[in-house]
Amino acid sequence: MTQPVGAPSARGxxxxxxxxxxxxxxxxxxxGDTEVRALDGLTVSFQRGSFWAxxxxxxxxxxxxxxxxxxxxxxxxxxxxxxxxxxxDLDDNALSTIRLRHIGFIFQSFNLIPxxxxxxxxxxPLFYLDWNPDRSRARAExxxxxxxxxxxxxxxxxxxxxxxxxxxxxxxxxxxxxxxxLADEPTGNLDSATGAQIMAVLTELNQQGKTIIMVTHxxxxxxxxxxxxxxxxxxxxxxxxxxx
Amino acid sequence: xxxxxxYRSIRLGLKTLTLHKLRSFLTMLGVVFGVASVVAMLAVGxxxxxxxxxxxxxxxxxxxxxxxxxxxxxxARTVSPWSMSMYGLLYEDQRRAQEAFATIRRTVPVKIIRKxxxxxxxxxxxxxxxxxxxxxxxxxxxxxxxxxxxxxxxxRRASLVVLTEFGARRLLATEQTIGHTLRIGGEYYxxxxxxxxxAGQGGAMQTPDQQIDAYIPIEVARERYGDISQIVTSGSILxxxxxxxxxxxxVDQVEHVExxxxxLESMLRRFHPRMDYRISVPLGLLREAEATKRRFNIVLxxxxxxxLLVGGxxxxxxxxxxxxxxxxxxxxxxxxxxxxxxxxxxxxxxTTVLSTTGGAVGLALGLTIPWIIELAADMPTVVTGxxxxxxxxxxxxxGLVFGIYPARHAANLDPIEALRHE
Numbered sequence: 001m002t003q004p005v006g007a008p009s010a011r012g013x014x015x016x017x018x019x020x021x022x023x024x025x026x027x028x029x030x031x032g033d034t035e036v037r038a039l040d041g042l043t044v045s046f047q048r049g050s051f052w053a054x055x056x057x058x059x060x061x062x063x064x065x066x067x068x069x070x071x072x073x074x075x076x077x078x079x080x081x082x083x084x085x086x087x088x089d090l091d092d093n094a095l096s097t098i099r100l101r102h103i104g105f106i107f108q109s110f111n112l113i114p115x116x117x118x119x120x121x122x123x124x125p126l127f128y129l130d131w132n133p134d135r136s137r138a139r140a141e142x143x144x145x146x147x148x149x150x151x152x153x154x155x156x157x158x159x160x161x162x163x164x165x166x167x168x169x170x171x172x173x174x175x176x177x178x179x180x181x182l183a184d185e186p187t188g189n190l191d192s193a194t195g196a197q198i199m200a201v202l203t204e205l206n207q208q209g210k211t212i213i214m215v216t217h218x219x220x221x222x223x224x225x226x227x228x229x230x231x232x233x234x235x236x237x238x239x240x241x242x243x244x
Numbered sequence: 245x246x247x248x249x250x251y252r253s254i255r256l257g258l259k260t261l262t263l264h265k266l267r268s269f270l271t272m273l274g275v276v277f278g279v280a281s282v283v284a285m286l287a288v289g290x291x292x293x294x295x296x297x298x299x300x301x302x303x304x305x306x307x308x309x310x311x312x313x314x315x316x317x318x319x320a321r322t323v324s325p326w327s328m329s330m331y332g333l334l335y336e337d338q339r340r341a342q343e344a345f346a347t348i349r350r351t352v353p354v355k356i357i358r359k360x361x362x363x364x365x366x367x368x369x370x371x372x373x374x375x376x377x378x379x380x381x382x383x384x385x386x387x388x389x390x391x392x393x394x395x396x397x398x399x400r401r402a403s404l405v406v407l408t409e410f411g412a413r414r415l416l417a418t419e420q421t422i423g424h425t426l427r428i429g430g431e432y433y434x435x436x437x438x439x440x441x442x443a444g445q446g447g448a449m450q451t452p453d454q455q456i457d458a459y460i461p462i463e464v465a466r467e468r469y470g471d472i473s474q475i476v477t478s479g480s481i482l483x484x485x486x487x488x489x490x491x492x493x494x495v496d497q498v499e500h501v502e503x504x505x506x507x508l509e510s511m512l513r514r515f516h517p518r519m520d521y522r523i524s525v526p527l528g529l530l531r532e533a534e535a536t537k538r539r540f541n542i543v544l545x546x547x548x549x550x551x552l553l554v555g556g557x558x559x560x561x562x563x564x565x566x567x568x569x570x571x572x573x574x575x576x577x578x579x580x581x582x583x584x585x586x587x588x589x590x591x592x593x594x595t596t597v598l599s600t601t602g603g604a605v606g607l608a609l610g611l612t613i614p615w616i617i618e619l620a621a622d623m624p625t626v627v628t629g630x631x632x633x634x635x636x637x638x639x640x641x642x643g644l645v646f647g648i649y650p651a652r653h654a655a656n657l658d659p660i661e662a663l664r665h666e
Contacts, residue, residue: 067660070579071658072578072579072659072660086560092583092584093583093584093585096581096582096584097583098581099579099580099581099583100581100582102582103581105579105580106661111572111575111576111579111663112576113573113576113577115259115260115263124576124580124649127249127252127579127582128577128581128582128583129581130248130249130584131246132248165440171582176581194474202524215645
């Protein structure tokens with residue numbers, strides 16, 4: 001399933017190398033009587049194997065963008081192509097399936113389910129993929145081992161440190177082996193040393209071929225990414241390191 | 245596949261419920277008492293009605309009972325001490341019934357005489373019942389010892405007597421007593437058998453003194469005692485002449501019972517203008533008892549239904565609170581890729597686990613209550629398999645019905661909002 005590390009495609013397909021392609025995306029929220037344009041005609045594509053940091057002041061639309069990319073939300077207008085599939089108009093069930101197979105989420109506050117053990121948390125996507133227990137167990141153990149969690153499998157999230165909890169969250173995001181990881185301030189709740197460790201993990205995953213799109217407001221953290229996108233008022237302000 | 249997920253969801257449900265033991269327990273109480281009351285009330289109701297139905301059924305649902313009744317003296321006339329009242333069913337009635345109705349299979353005449361019986365040193369006021377051998381068959385009395393009367397005994401006009409279990413005990417008669425001589429009035433009879441008393445058999449149809457019946461062939465009774473009886477009361481002697489005290493009619497099919505009873509009624513009305521008879525149909529009583537039972541069940545059912553409704557609302561309330569409390573978990577599951585239907589399934593399974601656990605506890609309680617009632621109040625109770633199935637079905641459907649709203653509520657949460665929820 002692992003994709004080749006993303007280099008711009010030389011072939012004729014216009015979007016062949018792009019994992020994600022957004023075209024003229026607009027998202028309007030209705031807050032009371034006023035309309036809020038969270039995203040305003042955004043056009044951007046993210047290549048396979050890239051590692052993006054999305055930055056911008058609060059209210060610039062970066063969280064909205066991440067939710068759209070993660071198929072948690074639908075744009076008001078525009079086209080969203082993920083892995084060659086137009087997903088902008090899919091229904092809730094189809095979007096759930098795309099999240100399950102193609103996207104792994106990493107959150108600022110880890111978002112583990114407290115009553116489940118580490119193993120069960122990691123197995124969560126596999127549960128919804130309906131894997132058989134042996135296979136699912138093996139995958140959870142393998143993924144936990146990659147993240148140095150082998151001796152924590154039967155613990156509850158509350159018994160782990162913040163850094164360990166975020167590793168569990170990463171393991172859960174990786175369990176179904178999606179191509180794209182979406183991280184929302186993944187180090188926001190961690191001290192700088194632990195944060196650096198988590199960033200090292202993400203960098204390594206990117207080197208192994210995962211496309212990572214991360215929202216952050218910390219320039220130190222954004223420096224770990226290979227590409228940076230600055231947003232302002234629902235539009236792209238500037239881009240650094242993007243392939244031409 | 246699907247079953248595996250259900251199995252794992254059940255495990256998850258149990259886990260979540262054990263996380264809040266007290267809350268789960270309190271939530272279940274409604275269903276516990278609801279199911280317990282359904283099972284217990286049905287057991288008590290079933291016990292009571294089965295007893296009544298058994299009594300009636302023992303009288304024979306194809307039987308019609310005709311009984312002689314002393315007519316009310318309409319004219320106020322001076323009753324001389326020696327006057328005699330003549331009333332009741334006649335041998336002629338028996339013959340006429342037998343001839344007029346093709347649906348009548350057989351008739352059993354009954355003649356009753358009150359006399360004192362003596363067995364050895366013991367004395368007992370007996371109710372001498374002169375009847376035919378068919379009696380024992382028609383009213384379903386089982387022979388406990390010895391034998392019942394036979395057609396040959398009747399032909400021979402043999403001086404034989406059959407006692408009831410109760411009467412035999414009062415006379416200290418045992419199996420060894422068979423063959424001994426019982427003196428009734430001035431006559432001597434050989435005891436040939438003991439049959440069941442109609443303990444619990446009387447019901448509305450028979451009188452308690454039937455427990456001390458002594459059965460002799462009707463021919464013998466007629467020869468020796470005639471139709472006239474004297475009752476000596478303070479200051480007067482009451483003389484009565486009654487040919488037959490009772491006539492039991494057996495109809496060939498249950499379907500013919502009511503029509504035959506109506507026919508007999510109109511026939512008797514013609515020949516007995518004084519209405520010195522009473523007609524009763526066990527089948528009619530059976531029908532009535534069954535209707536009563538149905539009404540009873542409806543009342544019990546609605547009471548139990550209300551308590552289950554209350555229990556279900558309790559479950560729904562707690563599940564709604566649980567959904568709010570676990571909004572974030574729902575958001576996480578949705579973000580990971582759970583479909584709405586899978587969230588619904590998860591919460592429905594949790595409520596059903598809750599309600600069926602409550603149902604199981606309620607069932608145990610509901611089986612204990614009838615047992616205690618039986619011990620304490622000496623009332624018969626019958627736990628039917630149907631009530632067990634009902635209890636399980638009810639608790640399952642309470643979970644599903646009252647779980648669907650909270651589950652849908654959970655599934656329709658916006659995942660982004662849910663993830664932000666504290």
